[in-house]
Amino acid sequence: MLAKTTLAAIAERTGYSVSTVSRVLSGNAGKYRISRSAVERVTREARRCGYRPNLVAQSLRTRQSQTVGLVVPGIDNPFFATLSSIVIAQLDARGYHTLLADSRESEEEEREALEMFQDRGVDGIIAIPVASSPEFHEEVGQNVPLVLLDRYFQKTTLPYVCTDNYAGAYMAAKYLVDKGYKRILAIQGMPSSMPNRERVRGFLDAIDGRGVESKVVGDAFSVENGNREALAAFAGNPQAYDAVFAFSATILIGTISALRRLGIAEGKDVGVISYDNNGFLDFMNPPVSRVEQPLREAGKIAVDTLFSLMEAHRSGLPRPAPVQQLVQPTLVIRESC
Amino acid sequence: MLAKTTLAAIAERTGYSVSTVSRVLSGNAGKYRISRSAVERVTREARRCGYRPNLVAQSLRTRQSQTVGLVVPGIDNPFFATLSSIVIAQLDARGYHTLLADSRESEEEEREALEMFQDRGVDGIIAIPVASSPEFHEEVGQNVPLVLLDRYFQKTTLPYVCTDNYAGAYMAAKYLVDKGYKRILAIQGMPSSMPNRERVRGFLDAIDGRGVESKVVGDAFSVENGNREALAAFAGNPQAYDAVFAFSATILIGTISALRRLGIAEGKDVGVISYDNNGFLDFMNPPVSRVEQPLREAGKIAVDTLFSLMEAHRSGLPRPAPVQQLVQPTLVIRESC
DNA sequence: AGCATATGCACAATCGTTTGTGCCACAAAG
């Protein structure tokens, strides 16, 4: 085991003091009038023994950890995995590390994660919240820069970046109605989550007054839910609906499975449209129309926003007005409706 | 902003010294003969002002961070997301936090992640490696407990936990052959990765001498790859092969898409089998046979192994003999072959 | 020569903990 080399070790070996070594290695030689020769000798020795600063000590002293906490409701959900991937890449590009916590859709675990983040002195937090009310997040947001992603709270001053779920669902539903579909089944995800509520609202508003029968069923962003609800809806009557709006790609998979089992051809017998851009929708047969969310953009904006908050925080400036932004999804039409 | 309360603050308010407060709050009151009354007053005050220890300072002093580094080749890949989810949950259950790094299949980024982990003083590392040779991992493993997961190196002393990809592929291929399939196309994932190489080996061994024509094509665990290779293979001749073995669920999706586009009915015209248990394979039509990997078990064993290494490391004991374990996958037969 | 200004660096405090050691008091024992 390579004895871990500290500033003190280098100081001893070069004959300079710890403070001088520190200033050299942190690039502050100029500000403190360190001689050329000292810089030379110290950098040489540091390189020779592969010095790497102890980030824990650095964090303690500077109160900056180069770390951002990310809490998501379930990293095994492809949607959150994709979003996390984007956020992590963005942070990495700026030299920041990621502490990841999975709240497993539990408010309790979410709280613990947020507290742990503070205890560890993260420089900022990005949260896809599960809590039903914003109090705790707001409290945390007082202490450390925090940006909500994908989900948000109403009437909160917390900054957030989400896609416009209302508009997305509205577009999709309107498209179906314009196409002439008359009996539309919407299979939703987790009812309490803001994106889901907004999608329901958009869906209902779009069909309102257009002479369309409709029903909203389901309770989870899962394959099983889509399967169960579609089976239930069509089992008695294959023509119960002429279109299905699946609120996520997972729900869609379940739905299509159910339709096929019942001998209903999606795209022909029943129009189908989905939410999400899960990569394989174009590989379904027929390819599936959907509302695509600009996740990359949302992730980037969230990180940008976080960094501007962090910047202000560092400088002791008053917090900038909270960025609360909805990015627009797009409707991608294929052959399933 | 609640002034963050430190040991010193509590010490001042209760009239005790910092060391006494520390011993009380870290549960060492007994060992150091702290009086009942002191324990009482201190805990009361700590609770009153919601004291939470500064984990950074704690880490610096104790050289324990309650943190494990996890590096994966791509968190947006559902397979790694699932595995990460399992590992994170396991760590969480033991009170450990997770620093997650995404190497994006790059050796360079993997190195950086491993170095960063050390700089931050993680207590242990779980890695799904991308490097082609083990040197660097071995070096890191000298300093901090490290366990490889899912992928491993040959002739390494590093502990690893992987599924037996050779056996899995062998089972699947043997099943196909026994069923009477004569011309089998295998579409592989990333050729250099150990799981892929083992699958290829298992596949070839299983068909060896059984009078079966075969071909191994492809180069990535992606939908696109599956689609491209299947199209290429069947475009000229729909009967070029009578079975396809997709080395991952993503590859499978692409393959099925291609087959359908070509008017080939999977399960009837061409047998299909896959690797992975991606949740929706049972919802395909027909449901897809596959080799299922016991990911939960693998993740748990990896974490268990890591903790025993960490335990030894803490106690200064010699490292236990490296656990190098292959867990057995299972063949799940459905209607696609 | 004498004073101001630069130059080059070391000292020491600090971040918030943990932990080895030593001091004091009081009680029991001789």
Next chain:
DNA sequence: CTTTGTGGCACAAACGATTGTGCATATGCT
């Protein structure tokens, strides 16, 4: 009345970095 024991706590040194300040020596200027 001194010894021995022990209960109860404070002191201070770490961990490894950053950073304000101060003290020399050297150089410039008049």
